[in-house]
Amino acid sequence: MKRLAILGSTGSIGRQALEVVDEFPDRLEVTALAAGSNIELLIEQAKRYHPRYVVIGQPELQAELKKSLSGTGIRVLSGMEGLLEIAVASDVDMVLTAVVGSIGIRPTLAAIHAGKAVALANKETLVAAGSIIMPAAAANGVAIYPVDSEHSAIFQCLEGHSPNQVRRLLLTASGGPFRTFQPEELAHVTLEQALNHPNWSMGGKITIDSATMFNKGLEVIEAHWLFGMPFDRIDVVIHPESVIHSMVELNDGSTIAQLGRCDMRLPIQLALTYPERLSNSFPKLDLSAGVQLNFYPVDPQLFPAVGLAYEAGRKGGSLPAAFNAANEAAVEAFQRGLLNFTGIVRIVSEVMGYHQKESFSPSPDLNEILAVDAWARRTAGDLIGKGR
Numbered sequence: 303m304k305r306l307a308i309l310g311s312t313g314s315i316g317r318q319a320l321e322v323v324d325e326f327p328d329r330l331e332v333t334a335l336a337a338g339s340n341i342e343l344l345i346e347q348a349k350r351y352h353p354r355y356v357v358i359g360q361p362e363l364q365a366e367l368k369k370s371l372s373g374t375g376i377r378v379l380s381g382m383e384g385l386l387e388i389a390v391a392s393d394v395d396m397v398l399t400a401v402v403g404s405i406g407i408r409p410t411l412a413a414i415h416a417g418k419a420v421a422l423a424n425k426e427t428l429v430a431a432g433s434i435i436m437p438a439a440a441a442n443g444v445a446i447y448p449v450d451s452e453h454s455a456i457f458q459c460l461e462g463h464s465p466n467q468v469r470r471l472l473l474t475a476s477g478g479p480f481r482t483f484q485p486e487e488l489a490h491v492t493l494e495q496a497l498n499h500p501n502w503s504m505g506g507k508i509t510i511d512s513a514t515m516f517n518k519g520l521e522v523i524e525a526h527w528l529f530g531m532p533f534d535r536i537d538v539v540i541h542p543e544s545v546i547h548s549m550v551e552l553n554d555g556s557t558i559a560q561l562g563r564c565d566m567r568l569p570i571q572l573a574l575t576y577p578e579r580l581s582n583s584f585p586k587l588d589l590s591a592g593v594q595l596n597f598y599p600v601d602p603q604l605f606p607a608v609g610l611a612y613e614a615g616r617k618g619g620s621l622p623a624a625f626n627a628a629n630e631a632a633v634e635a636f637q638r639g640l641l642n643f644t645g646i647v648r649i650v651s652e653v654m655g656y657h658q659k660e661s662f663s664p665s666p667d668l669n670e671i672l673a674v675d676a677w678a679r680r681t682a683g684d685l686i687g688k689g690r
């Protein structure tokens with residue numbers, strides 16, 4: 303029995319992870335659940351899965367949660383302290399990091415230091431702190447199983463091939479809802495339009511990242527860290543159908559692809575049960591149903607976010623942390639109606655510029671990364687407040 307701590311159990315990935323648990327009750331057990339503020343769903347999940355611990359991100363909700371779960375024997379924790387406690391708990395075997403944003407860095411690192419296997423959905427953690435996370439995982443002999451669909455695809459395509467047989471990684475991108483727009487049309491798109499992903503149903507932040515293609519930029523940096531691949535051997539191709547989840551090109555020119563439905567339960571299952579390939583009841587890809595496979599290059603005028611990600615990744619040091627945090631702040635401002643859609647890329651670009659001039663660190667430690675993250679959010683907030 304594998305005992306899981308699910309960080310972000312009320313979110314899109316967290317809820318689907320629980321569906322995977324439902325599928326394999328004799329293999330997967332929920333030991334800990336954590337959410338931000340959705341106390342109603344967290345209570346429902348706790349009553350159904352009987353974990354040993356629950357964590358609520360907002361400490362002011364802890365008392366209400368305790369009251370609702372009194373008599374159940376479940377320990378009720380809160381805030382970052384709670385996340386850190388469940389990440390290292392002795393009765394947890396694997397931590398699924400499915401919170402959104404760089405808040406995932408510290409609990410993921412704590413889990414690694416405690417020798418827990420990690421299933422990683424939270425790409426922001428690797429983007430901001432890959433230079434800390436990957437060496438820590440290697441030093442502690444901890445496996446990081448990718449949950450992100452592209453990285454799960456690459457992980458599967460790489461099986462049976464040694465690193466020196468691989469020429470490049472090819473990340474597929476849907477292009478999001480604005481793939482066919484002209485660049486000048488983007489200034490006026492609405493939140494509702496940006497949240498209308500053509501293929502995937504996901505949380506709000508990643509859906510907006512798909513619309514700007516910051517998501518693909520974040521994924522390029524994520525792939526660099528997960529697979530130890532230099533940036534000039536990671537490419538992005540637009541594939542509007544999202545049937546091929548990503549590809550690996552080998553030295554001899556053979557390209558290996560992984561295909562599947564747009565259903566995150568498959569990569570989640572693989573991460574939670576690897577190396578097994580267990581039969582499940584989830585619908586399967588039906589290629590006879592008129593599936594199309596189209597491919598296009600990324601238009602850098604329409605999607606400048608991809609170029610910014612390569613710039614941040616290549617420069618390295620503290621720049622990816624600033625890049626990521628500025629994007630998180632700008633996306634939140636867009637969601638709150640404080641910034642227009644094209645403002646997101648503008649703010650990230652400006653914050654990156656300031657960071658390189660004022661406070662760049664070539665090899666930051668964890669505290670410096672967390673400080674840069676806070677600085678970039680503040681700076682982005684100031685720029686947005688000034689109406690830039």
Ligand SMILES: NC(=O)C1=CN([C@@H]2O[C@H](COP(=O)(O)OP(=O)(O)OC[C@H]3O[C@@H](n4cnc5c(N)ncnc54)[C@H](OP(=O)(O)O)[C@@H]3O)[C@@H](O)[C@H]2O)C=CC1
Binds near residue numbers: 360402504
């Ligand atoms: N959704 C998808 O299909 C995919 C997602 N990912 C990545 O996975 C991560 C999660 O995405 P997604 O599930 O879509 O996001 P959601 O917004 O749907 O879910 C986020 C989860 O994090 C929780 N959370 C937020 N803040 C805190 C906190 N302070 N303490 C504890 N929990 C917190 C939320 O709780 P609450 O509900 O209470 O707010 C929620 O459970 C992201 O990094 C995303 O990029 C990667 C590939 C695909």
Ligand SMILES: CC(=O)[C@@H](O)[C@H](O)COP(=O)(O)O
Binds near residue numbers: 475476478511566
């Ligand atoms: C499901 C998943 O992994 C997302 O990251 C998804 O791939 C987003 O799609 P695009 O960023 O390609 O639009």
Ligand SMILES: [Mn+2]
Binds near residue numbers: 450521
């Ligand atoms: Mn993805």
